[in-house]
Amino acid sequence: MIYTVTLNPAIDKTVQIDNLQTGEVNRVLKVRQDPGGKGINVSKVIASLGGESVAMGLLAGRSGQYIDEALKESGIATDFLYVEGETRTNLKIIDAVKGENTDINEPGITVSADQTEALLHRLLHRLQKDDYVVLAGSLPKGAPVDLYADWIRRIQEKGARVILDADKEALREGIKAKPYMIKPNDRELEMYFDSPMDTIERVIDAGKKLHHEGISNVVISLGGDGALFVQNGRVYHGQGISVPVGSTVGAGDSMVAALCFGMAQGMGQEDVMKLALATSAANVMCDGSQPAEYSVIEELLPRAIVNAF
Numbered sequence: 001m002i003y004t005v006t007l008n009p010a011i012d013k014t015v016q017i018d019n020l021q022t023g024e025v026n027r028v029l030k031v032r033q034d035p036g037g038k039g040i041n042v043s044k045v046i047a048s049l050g051g052e053s054v055a056m057g058l059l060a061g062r063s064g065q066y067i068d069e070a071l072k073e074s075g076i077a078t079d080f081l082y083v084e085g086e087t088r089t090n091l092k093i094i095d096a097v098k099g100e101n102t103d104i105n106e107p108g109i110t111v112s113a114d115q116t117e118a119l120l121h122r123l124l125h126r127l128q129k130d131d132y133v134v135l136a137g138s139l140p141k142g143a144p145v146d147l148y149a150d151w152i153r154r155i156q157e158k159g160a161r162v163i164l165d166a167d168k169e170a171l172r173e174g175i176k177a178k179p180y181m182i183k184p185n186d187r188e189l190e191m192y193f194d195s196p197m198d199t200i201e202r203v204i205d206a207g208k209k210l211h212h213e214g215i216s217n218v219v220i221s222l223g224g225d226g227a228l229f230v231q232n233g234r235v236y237h238g239q240g241i242s243v244p245v246g247s248t249v250g251a252g253d254s255m256v257a258a259l260c261f262g263m264a265q266g267m268g269q270e271d272v273m274k275l276a277l278a279t280s281a282a283n284v285m286c287d288g289s290q291p292a293e294y295s296v297i298e299e300l301l302p303r304a305i306v307n308a309f
Contacts, residue, residue: 004039006057012036038136045257061086085109129159152177181217241281254283274304
């Protein structure tokens, strides 16, 4: 089974405002609302791929109830822990004229150690050997920066495999626990190594270093340039697939979902990488953080090209 954990979920409210002007009145052309948060996005895409997952995390208030109910209506199993407060709403502004996406994210709820520990115990009780756990997104206020690191160690003691998709200190501390897979982007790598990632050679060197330090699978998303995959001592480049852009929200989450789904299904290494590229590109074509239809992913698969370095 695949479990996704979102400790700081959100309602993603996506609006289209062409030629956005700060300090002026702007008219919204289109609006949609989706359950959001990186782990939740992963569960949504896994469902569109025909797979199953259990979405877990911390929810609060009416916004939290909306997220839970919307996921269940989509056929996604959930096991959230409810806490006091109100789950945040994140505003995503799409400007088709300028080709820009602007995120305005609320901070979210404040959690206690007892609450995060209760959620972890709920997850550990469910886990079986060779399950996959996706720990994704920002940590809520009140959570220590090494929370993911602690969770990774305790989850992997149960024989499950952890995929970490975080940034800043949560990524830095999480890497110390050697999760099965990490998926930073080039910007997050720059922050981690405090060094520019302005050439493919530098990105490759960074990925190799993390791999040699004990991360079995290092996947580095490169936006329109595709992704780098470092695994089994080798480096592969998956070329970007050119598609019309609807929204880049959740593109990285889509890649994580496809990687996790493909590995859980026992797909071959190259097929998993190609599925990740096609799934990410398909979701870029969508509005908001809604997942792409599998038929679109299937159409893009022949265009997914992976080369070994």
